Amino acid sequence: MSSTLENELGEIYEREVEKLIEFERKYHSALGAADVAAVVQAFRFALEHGVDKVTVQMLYDMINDRSGD
Amino acid sequence: MRLERIILKSFGCFDRRDFDLSDGVNLIFGPNFSGKSTLVNAIFFALTGKPIVPKVGLPAMAQSGASSGTAGLSFRNGEHSYQLFRSTQGEVQLRQKEDDEKWRILFTGKRSADEDLRQKFHFSYHQLAAATFLREGEIFEFLARQPADRRDVLHALLGIDRLMEVRQRFLEGRRIARREEKRIQDHQRSMRVTTVKNHREEIERTEAELKNLEGQYELLTGEGSQSGDAALVTELTQAQERFQKEIDGLIQERATVLRGFTDVDHLRTSIKEIEAATASAGGLEKGRDELIQRIGSLNSQVHTLATECETLRQLIDSDHGHCPTCHQPVQQKIIESILAEKEAGKASSQRELETQQKTLDKQTENINALRGLKQRHQLMQGKVEQLERIEKQLAKLQREFDGVASRLGALQPTPPPQTSPGSDALADPTQLAEQRRQLKYRIDSLRRQLDRLNREEAVIAHKLEELHRTQHQANQILRTRLSFELACDGVDKTIASLQQTILQPAEKEIQRWLERMDLTRFSQIDLKSQHLLPSLNVEGVERNLMLLSGSEKMMLYLCFKAALSEALGTLGFFVFDDPTLHLDPDRRGAMIDFIQQLAEEHQVIVTSNDPEVRAGLPDAHLIETMPHTSHV
Incomplete structure (x- = not known):
């Protein structure tokens, strides 16, 4: 992957997630900005540190804690 | 590069x-x-x-x-x-x-x-x-x-392989969320079954009935107040009689205790006299012991002298004129003078013994009298305590009696109750009291029932609160699961977008090369x-x-x-x-x-x-x- 693309990956993901929450009924009826932020943060975190170092529990806590805000 | x-x-x-x-x-x-x-x-x-x-x-x-x-x-x-x-x-x-x-x-x-x-x-x-x-x-x-x-x-x-790995992590997260969601749903279902019925309606009905009965009770108490005075007079009179009986009993008991004495003070004076007498007779016991020892000594002395006199008489009566002990020849006259001396000593000791014996008898009599005094002192002391208790009880009963008498005195001037023609039954204090008792019983019963219902309602409220909390958890876990689904779908879309971002320009670039x-x-x-x-x-x-x-x-x-x-x-x-x-x-x-x-x-x-x-x-x-x- 080109470095430019890699740098943009987080932004691409965020755009795609925002599109999903805007157009998918099951998402926009239940989720809010905090959830989107948590999901994007978890994605960036996993990508930045590598899946070998990021456990499922870490991602779960990130998303679940933010969802509970 | x-x-x-x-x-x-x-x-x-x-x-x-x-x-x-x-x-x-x-x-x-x-x-x-x-x-x-x-x-x-x-x-x-x-x-x-x-x-x-x-x-x-x-x-x-x-x-x-x-x-x-x-x-x-x-x-x-x-x-x-x-x-x-x-x-x-x-x-x-x-x-x-x-x-x-x-x-x-x-x-x-x-x-x-x-x-x-x-x-x-x-x-x-x-x-x-x-x-x-x-x-x-x-x-x-x-x-x-x-x-x-x-x-x-x-x-x-x-770099999609890395994205796929991230997606896999998100899938596992969604699996955990689903598992948790199912657990919470099961818990919710189990709670709903037990909390379908609540006591709200029953509590409201009981409260209304209770209010009604309490109103009736108050009304009844108000209407029966005058009739109640008569009942109270009766009750107070009975109490007064009871107090009087108790007072009489106590007075009789006091008289029994005071038998032989004019009053408590007389009793106390006698006790003091006894105490003085016993104090003065403090050395009697010791003197008697000394007397007994002295009498014993005199007895022994008289007995010894009697033996010696008997020996001397036998010596005088014998004709061989020798001492039976040392076998020396003795003179008759000397023996007779010794015998006379011994006899005189014996008589003196015998007299003294008799005198001491009389004194001992007197002492013994005094000691017995002293013991009697002490017993009497104890008895009188007990009487004093008994009398003090009786006096206290009498004072207390007298106060209560006076209180009752005072209340009776206050009630006596009250004119007879004005009863309406239709309230004959209520005017009767006994019937009124019975009616009130029944109402009171029903009210108490309803209050207990209300307490029970309220307690059960509190338990239900607690369960409902837990249900609400669980619902909140369910909502949260739903959001978590959906977030993970969103995360997975986001990765899929990103992969597609990435492919589009790379492959679409690549396709155009190939097209450009083909044209070139x-x-x-x-x-x-x-x-x-x-x-x-x-x-x-x-x-x-x-x-x-x-x-x-x-x-x-x-x-x-x-x-x-x-x-x-x-x-x-x-x-x-x-x-x-x-x-x-x-x-x-x-x-x-x-x-x-x-x-x-x-x-x-x-x-x-x-x-x-x-x-x-x-x-x-x-x-x-x-x-x-x-x-x-x-x-x-």
């Missing part, structure tokens, strides 16, 4: 050789077995640490007979010059040229440097293999790949549907690369590489190993034209043993190789 020099030591067929490279086209020209592909492999190996031909072990790349070989590469990236060396034993060293023209080692040793190189120079093994290098026979391997393999290559090329190469009969290039395998419309017919002629395949494949390189972020150079192989003269000319056009923007390194290619690239930087040896 511009490659400047290939530096070999005991690598392939080369012992120790350096090959300078220039911008534009670099043609490595030589016959078969002269080391052309070795140079291509050396560049690839130096950059990636892997041989360009898969499944070749690193030691096999060293020169025959050498324990290790090294491939090095001088290159320029941005403002800096670098040297990268790799040994077939896995050692790697990267140097950077400093301003003072000295080389500084950035890293060295046996280590995996791929990530460091990727970070620093932004290239990867997959990018180099797929978009920068063309190795001999590669196109046939590419075409023979299964779609799944090509998809893996595409994923590796775009005047191959316009190929159109509508599609790289996505068959995972990188170019699918194209040839004069109105959908075909993929596999179905084209050999020369078309090669032309299109190189266009594909150039386009992919551009889309991924070009590295600035291409290395093609014998791209004109199997091409007819026309296609060879087209390929040379393609290489020259590519070299207008990039550094191109090409190998060939075809003189026509050499002739077709007159401006190329020529690197000639010879079998088993080489020279520039």
Whole structure:
């Protein structure tokens, strides 16, 4: 992957997630900005540190804690 | 990135050789077995640490007979010059040229440097293999790949494999959320079953009934107040009588206790007199003991004297005139005088004994009288205490009696109650009291029932609160699960978007190259549907690369590489190993034209043993190789 693309990956993901929450009924009826932020943060975190170092529990806590805000 | 020099030591067929490279086209020209592909492999190996031909072990790349070989590469990236060396034993060293023209080692040793190189120079093994290098026979391997393999290559090329791993983590997170969601739903269901019924209605009904009964009770109490006075008078009179009886009983008891005394003071005076008498008779016991000892002594004395007198009389009555003890002759007169003396002593002691005996009897009598006094003292003391208790009780009863009498006195003047004609039953204190008692019983019963209902309601409220809390948890876990689903879908969309971002420009770039190469009969290039395998419309017919002629395949494949390189972020150079192989003269000319056009923007390194290619690239930087040896 080109470095430019890699740098943009987080932004691409965020755009795609925002599109999903805007157009998918099951998402926009239940989720809010905090959830989107948590999901994007978890994605960036996993990508930045590598899946070998990021456990499922870490991602779960990130998303679940933010969802509970 | 511009490659400047290939530096070999005991690598392939080369012992120790350096090959300078220039911008534009670099043609490595030589016959078969002269080391052309070795140079291509050396560049690839130096950059990636892997041989360009898969499944070749690193030691096999060293020169025959050498324990290790090294491939090095001088290159320029941005403002800096670098040297990268790799040994077939896995050692790697990267140097950077400093301003003072000295080389500084950035890293060295046996280590995996791929990530460091990727970070620093932004290239990867997959990018180099797929978009920068063309190795001999590669196109046939590419075409023979299964779609799944090509998809893996595409994923590796775009970094999708990492995204897939992230997606897998999200899927596992969603699994956990689903499990948790199910647990909470089960809990909710179990709670709903037990909390379907609540006591709200029953509590309201009981409260209303209770209020009604309490109202009735208050009304009844108000109406019966006057009748109640009579009942109270009766009750108080009864209490007064009871108190009087108790008082009388106590007075009688007091009289019994005081029998023989006029009053308590008299009793107390007598006690004091007894105490004085007993105090004065304190030495009686001791005197009596002394008397008893004295009497004993006198008794003994009288008895001794009587014995001696008897002995002396026997001596006088005997005729032999000798002492029975010492057998000496004794005079009768002397014996008689001794006897008289002894008799007189005996009589004196006997008198004294009698006197002492009388005194002892008197003392004994006094002591007995003293004991009697002490017993009487104790008895009188008990009486005093008993009298004090009676007095207290009498005082208390008298107060209560006076209180009752006072209340009675207050009630007595009250006029008789005015009863209405219809309230005869209520006017009767007994009936009224019974009615009130029944109402009170019902009220108490309802209050207890209300308490029970309220307690149960509190339990239900607690459960409802828990249900509410669980519902909150359920909502939260639903959001978590949906978030994970969103995260997964987001990764899918990102992968699709990434493919679109890379493949769409690549498709356009291929189209542009085809137009530049005047191959316009190929159109509508599609790289996505068959995972990188170019699918194209040839004069109105959908075909993929596999179905084209050999020369078309090669032309299109190189266009594909150039386009992919551009889309991924070009590295600035291409290395093609014998791209004109199997091409007819026309296609060879087209390929040379393609290489020259590519070299207008990039550094191109090409190998060939075809003189026509050499002739077709007159401006190329020529690197000639010879079998088993080489020279520039």
